[in-house]
Amino acid sequence: MDVIEKRYPYKPRLFSSIFVVLFFGVFAGFMGYFSYQNDSGLVLNGIVEMSTTGATVFYWLITVLFVAFSALGVLLAIKSVQSKAELVLTDEYVRAPKSGISKKIITVPFNDVEKVSVQAVKGTVFLNIFHRKGKFTIVSSVLPNMADFDEVKKHIMDRVRC
Structure with a gap:
């Protein structure tokens, strides 16, 4: 498959x-x-x-x-x-740079996610993903637009079991 x-x-x-x-x-x-x-x-x-x-x-x-x-x-x-950095979504994991300017790539399997929270600060929305190895944050302002952020958020929320 x-x-x-x-x-x-x-x-x-x-x-x-x-x-x-x-x-x-x-x-x-x-x-x-x-x-x-x-x-x-x-x-x-x-x-x-x-x-x-x-x-x-x-x-x-x-x-x-x-x-x-x-x-x-x-x-x-x-x-x-x-930059050619990308956020990658599959049915199994999310992978993206640690921050919008970082070269370090973080992969978080959805099975490792313990908690997800959404936080808004002055028009920027943060999707905080707490997992076994720490915390990973997806920031709306580093994606092309808010519709993409909402799509990413929905995809992740549909796949985590917490």
């Missing part, structure tokens, strides 16, 4: 990655300019007072943070274009 596989691309979405680059890049540019031009101190919530130098250092730290997030977006965009 042949094993029938359903395959879904499982990688970061290019549009989201580009949005991250642009969003944090704009703020990094703004904060960099603001840091460079700073000539006054800073009072945070009336509690923390900083001199001009302290405020400038604080602004530069925020700039670096925004640059780091923008760089992360670049890495996600590269991964989105280059």
Whole structure:
């Protein structure tokens, strides 16, 4: 008997990655300019007072943070274009990268599944699969669309015995 596989691309979405680059890049540019031009101190919530130098250092730290997030977006965009990662479903198991950017592939036989839960956080849905060797999470934002996520979720829920 042949094993029938359903395959879904499982990688970061290019549009989201580009949005991250642009969003944090704009703020990094703004904060960099603001840091460079700073000539006054800073009072945070009336509690923390900083001199001009302290405020400038604080602004530069925020700039670096925004640059780091923008760089992360670049890495996600590269991964989105280059990755050939897939989520594979059969009647016996689910196999996918440990995360949307990981190269490590996890295979979870449905017989090993002890519990399945669904969690939603700000529009992203997580399918948490607890199995004998640990936990594996399928994230809706790394599949092409929500319909594919719902299909994957239904397929798994129909086959687990918990």
